Amino acid sequence: MKLGVYGLGRFGAFWAARLADYTDVVAFSRSPKSDIDPRIGLVSEDELADCDAVVLCVAISAMEDVVSRIADRIKPGTLVMDTCSVKVYPVSVMQSSLPETVQILGTHPMFGPDSGRNGIDGLPLVYSPVRISFAADSFYRDLFRKMGLHLVEMTPDDHDKTAAYTQGITHFLGRVLQDLHLEPSPIATLGYSKLLEIIEQTCNDPEQLFLDLQRYNPHTHEMRESLKYSLDRFMTKLKEVTGLPA
Structure with missing residues (x-):
């Protein structure tokens, strides 16, 4: 073969x-x-x-x-x-x-x-x-x-539904975290170190992979909308508690 x-x-x-x-x-x-x-x-x-x-x-x-x-x-x-x-x-x-x-x-x-x-x-x-x-x-x-x-x-569709909320969201967050220019720190918690690992695992790949994941998976739009809704909800909650702009 x-x-x-x-x-x-x-x-x-x-x-x-x-x-x-x-x-x-x-x-x-x-x-x-x-x-x-x-x-x-x-x-x-x-x-x-x-x-x-x-x-x-x-x-x-x-x-x-x-x-x-x-x-x-x-x-x-x-x-x-x-x-x-x-x-x-x-x-x-x-x-x-x-x-x-x-x-x-x-x-x-x-x-x-x-x-x-x-x-x-x-x-x-x-x-x-x-x-x-x-x-x-x-x-x-x-x-x-x-x-x-x-x-x-x-099935292909079952894969894409699942991948939108596993690989799709991981690559999306990895690119967002990279854009924040996060750096290693001597006081880094384990959780913060895991965030840096997400950047390493996703951003070593070509940006084209990230763009293609978001473009060609028919379920990633729903994932991004859900993520935006959750972010907005917590920003609103913080605004209510702190009185500061969200």
């Missing part, structure tokens, strides 16, 4: 190296870097499309362009798997753009180079089978379990 990873950005390079522990991996990148795991062979876009499976590690906003670029070159029976942090949008793109003969699997590894730097054993991976044979489904379930991952099977 040869997996072709499309995209060697920060997450793509990390995920390709983890997959290479268990199977043969090649990769295509428009901007190849010099620090890629030596086990991963760099190939052309055409060669990547000829793999048994193509793992898309691209920005959510790039999904439509990338899928349309490779759709006509994917051979029948190939499995195309996304790794996006939202699921409804990329799955709909794959369903509408890929031939019926191509298998589709939605995944979301719930970790990255920072949260997985000490190992991924026991970490969750969302698994959304869309159009997949019994044999391929069994293979990838077994592969991810061999990697030590905890598979969480969800």
